[in-house]
Amino acid sequence: MIFKQFRYEPLAQASYLVGCPRAKEAMIVDPIDNLGSDFYVLEAADLGLTIVGVVETHIHADFVSCARELAEMNGVPHHLHESAKALVRYPFTAFRDGESFTMGGVRLTALHTPGHTPEHTAFLVTDTARSPDPWFVLTGDALFVGDVGRPDLLLGDESMDVMDESARAETLYRSVTEKLFTLPDYVEVYPGHYGGSTCGGVNMSGKAVSTIAFEKQFNLALRQPDARAFAAFVRETAKPFPQNYERIKSYNLGMITKEELKGATV
Amino acid sequence: MPDVQETKILDARGLLCPMPIVKAAKEIKSLGDGDVLKILATDRGAIADFPAWADDTGNELLEWHEEGDGTLVFYVRKVEED
Amino acid sequence: MTPEEVQTAVAAGAVVLDMRPPKPFATEHIPGAVNFQFNRADLADRAEMALPTDVQYVIHAEPAPIAKVAVEIMTKAGFRVLGWLEGGLKQWKEAGFPTAELGLMTVDELHADLDQHRVVDTREGFEYSYGHIPGSQSIVWTEPWSTLEAVEDNPPLAIVCGDQVRSCYVASVMRRAGKDARLVFGGMVDWLERGFPVQKTAKETA
Numbered sequence: 001m002i003f004k005q006f007r008y009e010p011l012a013q014a015s016y017l018v019g020c021p022r023a024k025e026a027m028i029v030d031p032i033d034n035l036g037s038d039f040y041v042l043e044a045a046d047l048g049l050t051i052v053g054v055v056e057t058h059i060h061a062d063f064v065s066c067a068r069e070l071a072e073m074n075g076v077p078h079h080l081h082e083s084a085k086a087l088v089r090y091p092f093t094a095f096r097d098g099e100s101f102t103m104g105g106v107r108l109t110a111l112h113t114p115g116h117t118p119e120h121t122a123f124l125v126t127d128t129a130r131s132p133d134p135w136f137v138l139t140g141d142a143l144f145v146g147d148v149g150r151p152d153l154l155l156g157d158e159s160m161d162v163m164d165e166s167a168r169a170e171t172l173y174r175s176v177t178e179k180l181f182t183l184p185d186y187v188e189v190y191p192g193h194y195g196g197s198t199c200g201g202v203n204m205s206g207k208a209v210s211t212i213a214f215e216k217q218f219n220l221a222l223r224q225p226d227a228r229a230f231a232a233f234v235r236e237t238a239k240p241f242p243q244n245y246e247r248i249k250s251y252n253l254g255m256i257t258k259e260e261l262k263g264a265t266v
Numbered sequence: 267m268p269d270v271q272e273t274k275i276l277d278a279r280g281l282l283c284p285m286p287i288v289k290a291a292k293e294i295k296s297l298g299d300g301d302v303l304k305i306l307a308t309d310r311g312a313i314a315d316f317p318a319w320a321d322d323t324g325n326e327l328l329e330w331h332e333e334g335d336g337t338l339v340f341y342v343r344k345v346e347e348d
Numbered sequence: 349m350t351p352e353e354v355q356t357a358v359a360a361g362a363v364v365l366d367m368r369p370p371k372p373f374a375t376e377h378i379p380g381a382v383n384f385q386f387n388r389a390d391l392a393d394r395a396e397m398a399l400p401t402d403v404q405y406v407i408h409a410e411p412a413p414i415a416k417v418a419v420e421i422m423t424k425a426g427f428r429v430l431g432w433l434e435g436g437l438k439q440w441k442e443a444g445f446p447t448a449e450l451g452l453m454t455v456d457e458l459h460a461d462l463d464q465h466r467v468v469d470t471r472e473g474f475e476y477s478y479g480h481i482p483g484s485q486s487i488v489w490t491e492p493w494s495t496l497e498a499v500e501d502n503p504p505l506a507i508v509c510g511d512q513v514r515s516c517y518v519a520s521v522m523r524r525a526g527k528d529a530r531l532v533f534g535g536m537v538d539w540l541e542r543g544f545p546v547q548k549t550a551k552e553t554a
Contacts, residue, residue, distance in 0.1 A: 002308070002336035021310050021336055022534070024369050038413035045414045046280045046387045047308060048369050048513070073411045075438070135334075280389040282513050284472055288393075311510025314536040315475060322474030 001106050001127040001135075002047055005190060005208060006039075008032050011063050012196035014208050015040075016138055018125060019049045023104025027053045029123065029138055030192055033064035037073050040066075053101060055079045055108070057140025057192055058120040059087060061153040061249040062199050062242035064261065068254075081112055084119040089254035097121075105129040111179050113142040115172020116149030116199075122180060124187075136188035137212075143176050144191045145205040148221045150238055151231075153199075155249045169231035176222060185213035201237035270328060270341060272304035273297055279337060283311035287319045290342065294325065299346035302328065307338045316340045349431040351443035354378070354406050357430050363524075364433075365399075367391075367409040367418050370516035371452075374531055378408060378433075378440060379448040383520040385513050386418050392425035398490045398517065399427065407432040450516075450523055451530035455538040458506050465506040468499065470518045471536070479546035481508065481539060489514040497525035505529040510536050 004017040011034065019026030026049040028040050044051050054071040056079070068090060071078035077093035079101070085094060095101075097112035105128040113122045123138040141149030151168035180189075188211050193199045195206030203220045215222065221237070224230040242248070251261040276293045278286035286307040294303050305316070313330070320327035320342055328341040349357070358364060364378045367386035377383070384395065386409055405427055409415040415432035422429050433440065441447065458465065458481075467484035469476050476486040487499065489509065496518055499505065505527060509515035512535050522529035540546065 001334075004335065019336075021308075024371055041411055041413045042388065042417060045409075046389065048282065048385060048387065050369055050372060073413075075411075280387060282385060282387055282390060282394065283510050284475075284514070285390040285393060287472070309511065309513070310537055311513060311535065314510040314540060315471070318471075318475040318478030321478045 001125075001129065002026065002049065003125075004043065006035060006043070007194075007208065008034050008063075009196075010034070012194050012206075013063050014190065014192055014194065016190065017043060017047075017049075018103075018106060018108060018138075019044070019047065020104030020106040021047075022129075023106075024049055025052045025103040026050070027055055027101060027103065027108065028067075028070060029055045030057055030060070030140065031066045031070050033066040033069075035066075037066045037070040040070055041073065051076055052103060053077050053079055055101070055123065057122065057138065057142075058117045059084060059249065059252050061155065061245045061252070062193075062197065064248055065252045081110065081119040081121045083112075083114075087119065087253055095121075108138075109134075111137070113140070113172075113175035113179050115151055115168055115175045116141040117153070120149075120175075124183070134183065134187055136190055137180065137183060138190050138192075139180065140192040141199050142172065143180055143189060143215060143219070144193055144197075144200045145189065145207050145210040145215070146219055147200040147202075147204040147237075148172060148176065148219070148234060149192075149200055151234065152238065153241070153245060153249065155246050155253075165235070166228075166231045169234045170227040172234075173222075173227040173230040181212060181216055181222070183212050185211065185216070187212045189215055198239045198242040200239070201234060202239060203237060270302050270343075272341065273301035274303055276303060276305045278305055278307045278312075280308060283309050284315060286312050287315050290316075290319065291323070294323075294342065294344050297344045299344060301344045303342045303344065305340040305342065307340070308336065310338075312338050312340070316342070349406060349433055351433065351435075351440045351445055353431070354433050354440070355445060357404070357406050362404040362406050362430055364408050365405045365422075366520070367407060367414065370512040370531065371533070373516060373520070374450040374452045374533075376437060376447045376449055377520075378437070379446060380524050381408060381448075381520065382524060383450075383516045385516070386414055388417065388421070391418065391421050395422060395425055395427065400493060401427060404428045404430050406430050408436065410436040412436075448523075450519055452533050453506060453530050455532060455534055455542055455544065458508075458532050459539075459542070459544050464503050465530075466500065466503050467506045467508060467532075468518070469536075470507060470509045470514045475510070475536075477549040479536075479540075479548055481536075482545055482547045484508070487518070489518050493521055493525075496521045497527070499527065501527040501529065506532050508532040508535050508539070
């Protein structure tokens with residue numbers, strides 16, 4: 001397996017390249033426009049890998065995604081969870097909970113983990129050349145190191161009628177405790193953001209890797225006794241809203257063009 | 267992980283065959299007898315290349331393994347010819 | 349460059365340098381193209397070791413950002429680059445031009461039919477000496493095109509290297525000259541992994 005984490009420091013955002021050195025194929029997860037499509041294309045080419053797909057854990061609100069552009073440039077699918085159909089205004093390839101993407105000996109399995117957003121999905125990664133069991137999980141904005149994703153970036157979700165912040169927080173609690181914390185303890189956690197990002201609360205670590213066991217034990221939000229206490233804790237420890245998030249999310253949903261977005265950026 | 271401390275690290279990640287060996291050959295010239303050169307590479311061909319190169323040059327390939335991110339790591343001990 | 353412009357350049361003697369990875373190259377490429385895999389770290393070094401400087405090149409790499417960087421690197425390295433094919437293979441086919449393919453085989457297939465192939469090992473000489481496929485012949489990838497083009501192709505040629513970067517380049521040069529050359533995918537790494545036999549060349553003692 002070939003695995004690379006790309007950190008974009010100004011927004012404390014992490015995108016990923018996951019690929020197979022035998023099949024010479026790779027997928028890009030959560031590409032950020034600040035690095036740009038060319039960046040990912042050249043990184044993959046340097047490793048002799050062909051990009052076969054672009055995957056997003058969810059529709060982002062705090063950074064401009066270049067997933068659509070990257071997928072189009074490479075002539076490959078842009079994958080989003082099926083529930084995104086009700087949200088976005090552009091074509092994409094829908095996957096379901098539990099569905100897998102395979103590149104040679106490497107497998108990404110979708111774990112639908114709503115809460116931060118309704119379509120949010122984490123990806124469990126297995127390298128069958130090493131073990132039939134999963135190795136790590138790309139947790140997107142469901143689970144961060146030391147914290148969780150905020151459930152209050154609601155734009156675009158009207159159509160799904162999931163506008164209640166507390167209900168969303170409780171959904172997130174179930175996603176993490178029932179889907180992520182039931183993974184083997186040794187499974188590594190690679191989040192979509194790290195300390196400094198406004199997509200989570202104040203307890204986010206600057207370290208962008210952890211394990212399921214460590215987060216079970218030391219993640220403050222998830223140390224709360226139940227879903228309600230969790231929801232209250234998340235609300236109390238929230239950071240200010242990400243800058244310009246409504247316009248960024250509008251662009252990522254396909255509601256405004258890049259020109260309109262740029263016009264709005266200070 | 268071998269029980270040795272490298273003297274120098276050569277980062278040959280992103281290089282395609284046979285460049286990791288070409289660079290290693292250049293790099294090891296600057297080392298003394300018994301020094302250990304650690305080489306990081308990403309091209310899969312290196313798995314076949316390094317044992318051959320070590321054998322050819324008389325240097326000793328102590329160990330190699332693959333890291334979690336796909337990086338190939340080789341430890342070569344320099345053996346000065348008499 | 350448009351497909352028509354590339355076609356005109358090729359008719360005038362330019363060589364299409366296909367910088368995509370070996371697998372997509374083998375599947376489909378512009379007829380006569382030479383495969384030379386792109387990367388930023390050492391493309392110039394490898395090109396200087398192997399590619400002739402007395403021809404003009406047209407770059408084919410996909411998607412476009414790779415082609416642009418490739419043109420830059422190759423030009424800086426002193427090669428005469430006319431440009432790059434805009435729109436890639438898709439555009440080429442839409443313009444009605446034909447494509448070619450390069451035969452691929454796995455090490456298992458080669459192992460089963462070893463006596464029906466002339467195996468050419470394109471790695472450095474010392475790699476060949478250390479261990480090669482029994483009966484294979486050493487032709488280092490940096491040999492001039494005239495040497496690569498002169499190899500007998502009866503029985504058909506099976507081209508190997510460590511993985512498939514050097515071998516695909518050599519196979520493409522041979523194919524360009526009309527030779528019946530196939531690329532052994534996975535190369536010596538796969539061959540050794542299967543535990544197939546290897547032969548050593550005895551070291552000369554001083």
